[in-house]
Amino acid sequence: MTTTQPSIGPLWTSELSAWQLALQAMRQSPQTIELRMYHVRRLGRAGLSGSPWTLGPSDLLEWAGGHQWARETARAVRSSFRRFWAWGVETGRTDVNLADVLPPVRPGQPLPRPAAPAVVAGAIGSADGRVGLMLRLANELGMRRGEVAQVRPEDDLVHDLVGWSLVVHGKGAKNRVLPLPNELADVLRAAPPGYLFPNQTGGHLSPHWVGTLVSRALVDGTTMHQLRHLCATEIHDATHDLRLVQTLLGHASVATTQRYIAVDDSKVRDAILERSRRWHP
Template identity: 45%
Template sequence: MRSGPWDITPGELIEYAAAQEWAPETRRGRRNTLLSFYRWGIALGLTDTNPAVALPRVRVTTPPARPIGPTAYEDAMTKADERTRLILRLAYEAGLRRAEIAVIHSDDIIEDLDGWSLLVHGKGRKQRLVPLTRRLALELRSHGHGYVFPGAIDGHLSPRRVGELAAAVLPEPWTLHTLRHAFATRAYRLDSDVFTVQDLLGHSSPATTRRYVQTDRSRLRSTVDRLTAV
């Protein structure tokens, strides 16, 4: 009689994985987790084999960047109430994730010699300073002491609720995250500095940042035109 994960065969693991309706990114993550789990088991002497090596590798295609256009953004701003407009602006003008927006506190708004900045609490408890425009800093400071978006979850709105508020005014297929794509694309087109955009978005790798930046089609055309003129 089976007693646990150490008795699972490679065939059974493949059958289990094949039955799951996982997105490619999720499937790759689960495969890596299983590989690591069984390596840990081997290191502790709990098993001699790693059945996860039989799982096929998952190739994940990188979807193109999807920055929202200015007209759709302006339409959403027109429909939004004051709270939701600020949420949209924080994604579009500062490149923040919904989870980062949810936890903004008045103590995170900092002034230095260069102006106002926001201490952003990002993924993996990583923090970064994002410069704020004077208008955006003034809007955040006007909410007084405490969380800018108060709510029932630890005193602030949940990331899910932040996303729902944005989705209620954004036309399909746009989401709050596409405003972050728009921020990245517009920032990169200023001086083509991927490392600056990487720091602003809080990415650990410029390869991740690249997925947020939409290629400027006019530059592609200009490059081809110049090549043919040589």
């Protein structure tokens, strides 16, 4: 049985289209625009008002409070709403930033959640060629779903004296260059012209759909982003170089990278016991 999403009113649609153009003019990344639009569109589909500018503060507060979001999701939604209504104020559509009614959400302390290697290996072994390649890019290079979606081998492959590398188009229009294993480079070099994962209109698949396809191939609720955590954890275990992992993942802050790296509890135990033996031989 198929389910249809509630429709969104024409005034919401026109205002969201105008805001999307504003975000594009600000050179926001496609992933950021998609996320911002998704958040506000969900609110529009709730049918609380015919226009975003006639929505009442209590309506927004009750709608947001009625969702059991994770802390980081709630922070992202609030940020999208604040930016949308700030744009409304700047363009003379409204006099107040309605999202100011939403209380700040303190950032949490997310724990690293690397995917289980056996789960990843099983998914790669059983997935079709397209999804298998998505899995490999996320697992071997630690790429985000939006980065995987945008791969265009004819433009993004570069070669130097040591081998092939991939130009990764990261968040905030920040590119980085990642070395490719030889076999993976051969697969990308053999790809037809255009995007590696094209949609039906000649563009690339949306980051959301790439993440959905990969998550379907995994089991036990494992997500595509957990492959990034696994990549970070295993490379840090092998190199003990936090700055290297930061560069690999494309993080602006080492503090962000640290949240991706899981610590093996057995290593903590071994370290404590070894130190204890030195004090109490």
